[in-house]
Amino acid sequence: MTFIEELKLRGLLQDMIPGTEEFIENNEVKGYIGYDPTAPSLTIGNLVTIMMLVHLQRHGKTPVVLFGGATGRVGDPSGKDAERKLLPEDVIEANLANQVGQFKRLLNFEDGHNKAITVNNYDWFKNIGFIEFLRDAGKHLTINYMMSKESVKRRIETGLSFTEFSYQLLQGYDFYHLYENHGVNLQLGGSDQWGNITTGTELVRRKSGGEVYAAVCPLLTKADGSKFGKSEGGNVWLDPKMTSPYKFYQFFMNAADADVEKMLKIFSLRPIEEILEIIEQHNADPGRRYGQKILAEDATILVHGEEELQKAQDATSLLFGKGTAETLMKLDEETLLSIFDGVPTFHISKTELSAGINIIELLATNTSILSSKGEARREIKGNAISINKTKVTKEDHQVTNADLLNNKYMLVQKGKKNYNLLIAE
RNA sequence: GGGGAGAUUCCAGAGUGGCCAAAUGGGGCAGACUGUAAAUCUGUUGGUUGAUACCUUCGAAGGUUCGAAUCCUUCUCUCCCCA
Incomplete structure (x- = not known):
């Protein structure tokens, strides 16, 4: 050829x-x-x-x-x-x-x-x-x-x-x-x-x-006409400090069915015949996201290497798999940290936390997970906030040391896909 | 150089003295549904606030007024037409 x-x-x-x-x-x-x-x-x-x-x-x-x-x-x-x-x-x-x-x-x-x-x-x-x-x-x-x-x-x-x-x-x-x-x-x-x-x-x-x-x-375009290469709120960068390997992996996992073939052909180095076979399998049951998985794997290895891919996949299976509050509790510190490597982190003081911090304060003041208290309130009302995979429904919810995983970490989630790791020291 | 039009919240674009934190659409964010999808539907989209309310915002600076995005003055910038 x-x-x-x-x-x-x-x-x-x-x-x-x-x-x-x-x-x-x-x-x-x-x-x-x-x-x-x-x-x-x-x-x-x-x-x-x-x-x-x-x-x-x-x-x-x-x-x-x-x-x-x-x-x-x-x-x-x-x-x-x-x-x-x-x-x-x-x-x-x-x-x-x-x-x-x-x-x-x-x-x-x-x-x-x-x-x-x-x-x-x-x-x-x-x-x-x-x-x-x-x-x-x-x-x-x-x-x-x-x-x-x-x-x-x-x-x-x-x-x-x-x-x-x-x-x-x-x-x-x-x-x-x-x-x-x-x-x-x-x-x-x-x-x-x-x-x-x-x-x-x-x-x-x-x-x-x-x-x-x-x-x-040709300039790469997406099937729905939107601009290629942007994800939630910005560009997808190759620099792991600007777009973590986890986010990078997720970007490809979220590719629309209609774009998978095009993107595989470009970002995967597999021979073209193999790619066509993958697409065939993918189309047989798009719900399995087979095409997206291969795509995300190949692209992540190409840019970040095997090791980072492994971490991104571990995080993915925990966050999107059957990951519940219980499995989260069971993780040891090392696993926890490696999985959330690249997830935005915030530090809070343990002493302050032991007294209990209001959830809204925590989101908007102690950290910048949300930009204002008003927004924090709206998101809680909208059922969008979870701590350690458990939804927070009340605005006056207090967060304490009891919420810490391994007595040190807390997973704060906005919506389905936005994770933040709090480190209490 | 002369004449005209305009600058509004992320974008487009209404609003021409109080009912305007400002219509509508797009985009963003979230929720439902689902396949971590698409489509659809719903909510939300300046800040503080339990709510009333208050604060900052309609190119910039001044002014008129009880009250201005809206009126006046000056300035800056953009576009159009003529030379």
Whole structure:
């Protein structure tokens, strides 16, 4: 199976430059994707395009990760309705350092003829002066060409700064630089990058007369039309400190039936035939959530590893299985802590607790599980609060040392899926 | 440079002196149902409060008034038309 065939079967191919498939099969290929370090961590949205690099490497080609140390300072108008805020430079540097570590888990940077490499476009842009850039890059492309890009057209009515307008030229120059200096001849990415990518291939063609190719994957959407990659109240990050492995696992467990196939093809490295078989089994009895389980397993191993998966599964089986107040009571401290690793924790004083704390105070004042007393009251009225898996129904409920598990911990739950661990000391 | 329209609670968008913490829709959160689903239904969605009530909020700052999101003044920003 060719690389492009693999992408197609996995729903990771939206568009490519004619001839890309033949070229990849018959040449030494180095393919790159650019990531702008505008957040401290990569997200599962980024993971989609990273999977393209993973497959590229598995097909014996060299993946190149380009960090937009320079372009991230400018802001990409693609897919954005409004001008972006510029980030302070030290924030960009910190983000970049963190993201480098995340890639190390996903691609092989260590050995083989096709080990992955990273580059940072700040390294070449920092030495190029504005005049030089205008003569060297700007001269080769017309305004008419740049204006015809969808990302620019969409913003022409509402406004677009010269800075963001120039973004495609910077990104295009990346490709040219990588082609000239690193022999990079393929660019991958999300379909929102198609305009920027073709600017790059155009620039290489005009400046170097070189032969370069590109392919993009579709933007991942959910069956119900909502945005992919967000869960309760935010992004799903790859950084375990920002999205715990447990939450990460749960995100995939909660995938809609209609999305399971699509997501398995993207986030699982199992052969495509096996995935189709899994889907068949899943569809026979969707209520078992077989597809979601495999999906969550594979994705969690990929990003966080076996050990974290095990913990996430332990927590899941306790919290969503037949987990009752009694089983919770029976857990020893070590098991308890490992299961709730990654669940938000709060500390309270044992002396204070021994006197008894009103449940509303506890939720809104002693901890920030809920943001106000009014909200705490509403949630209790709405039957949403549980302590140690037992519903709290009265607003004047007092919590005491007697509620502690192992004389130290308390499990406070809002709704079905939001857990908090209180530690009394 | 000239003329016009506008800025409302997370978003969209009503409200043009007291009945406005502010309609309605979306989104969020929760409950029921269920498969930790989808769809549906219900509740809730500024803060303190048992409730009355009070406090902060309708671009910013002043002012008029017993009383202002609503009227006046100045300022900031956005959009549209003409040059």
